[in-house]
Amino acid sequence: MELTQLAKALAIGIGAIGPGIGLGIIGGKAVEAVGRNPEVTGQIRTIMILGMAFTEAVAIYALVISLIIQ
Amino acid sequence: MLESLGINPVLMLAQAISFGLLYYVLNRFLFSQIRGALEERSAAVSKTLADKTEIEHRLQAFEQEQKAAQKKVAEEVQKMMLDAKDAAASTKAELVAKAKDAADAEFATAQKRIEQEKVAAEAEVSKHAKTLAQSIVQQLLSEKASDPQWQQEQIKASLESLKQSKS
């Protein structure tokens, strides 16, 4: 019981590290790109949101795993 | 695993079918109309744009025409002025020439008259001189004829001149 709860916590906790870093990189790079050429802000935003959705999905998988663990 | 995730093929199929139905209805009742409206709108917009360019073209052409007409008018006016100038100049020259001709003719007739008068005067003078000389010669002859010596001398002189002219 205790170990199951630990497993759940670890699954989402460790699983969120990578996507967290990735989201930070994506956001930072997007800001850099917008700063470099602000006239394509709209396109950059779209690409950024797509990339973020991909990255976030990894964390979501971890969440699903942590929810599956019974 | 599948059971714990709640996956049920029947439910999945039901969702797929309902999605398909939704797709059909949306496409049939909404998207077709939207597509038509968008196409119509874009056609209208492009037509408006084409009209605009056409109008602009026409306006430009009209302006050019106007400009050309103005230019033509200006040129014509200039040409007319030049023509008038030319005409004036030619008339002047003509007039001058005519005047000159007239003057020349006048001059010529005047000269002729002078000449004629001169000739006439000369003739008169020579006539007068002839008659004068005749009368003088008659007088002299009548005076000298009585003198035989003079007669002889006279004959001699004339013979002499004859001889001279013969040689």
Add this chain to the structure above:
Amino acid sequence: MHISLKPELLFNLGSFPVTNSILTSWIGTLLLIVIAIVVGGNFKRIPAGIQHVFEMVYEMFEGMATEVMGAAGKKFVPLLATLFLFIITSNWLGVLPGVGSLGIYETHAAAPAKDTHAAPAKDAQAKPAAKDAHAAPAAKDAHAAPAKDSHAKDDHGPVFVPLFRGANADLNTTFALAIIVMVIIHVMGIKSAGLSHHLAHFKNPLEIVSEFSKILSFGFRLFGNVFAGEVLLTAMASIFVIITGNNLLAYGALGGFIVFPFLMLEFFVGFIQAFVFAMLTLSFLSLFYKTENSEPHH
């Protein structure tokens, strides 16, 4: 606090199990169909109101499709727009107060008969605060019973079964969408490039695995986001109840205030996930769909 990973069974329609998530998805679909017929019925040349929204969505995807695939992308716009509209409607319906909190208590007997003595008056007021009022009993229930789902065999009192559940908080829905999309992508790929040409993409067996992983990633992404959103909302709304262990009405009201920004977040996530689903469909389509004049983009 416990939220079941799988949808709860409400009743059986013949042999067809009607779950709360499929009920919500039917409601969403019906709503969209009615709106589509109403809007399509009196379609105006100058758009106004909701017609404008639909036109905006359609134009947005048309612009993207033509950007990615050229003129050939235009015929996929209805699919993309339908996906987007269905997912966003389901997501936003799932965020609405009452979904997940309005429900019935089932004393689990043999028959799936519904015990409609529940759904108290507190819940009827459609407020975010209402959300936690029921999460709490459910939570207590879950704590008490080690068996997690509503199909718990041993009857530890009545089990709370929400009447509605976000349609995309159900793997059946998301996988149905993912499988539809992948089938369409491959059918269109075969149609446009020919079977042999299309199969040439899969010389490497890893490519086949990647196609299946696309389905998984499609399904789990949408499900995970929406489900996590629901968990988050419930957790935030009932946070005081969870921390203190007291089931007070004041905590519910407080939870309503706390949950508000997260509600906004969930509306945003609902939009983003719908958009991402459609965009990914488009980009996977462009991977295999061969246009006449040019190689597909990447």
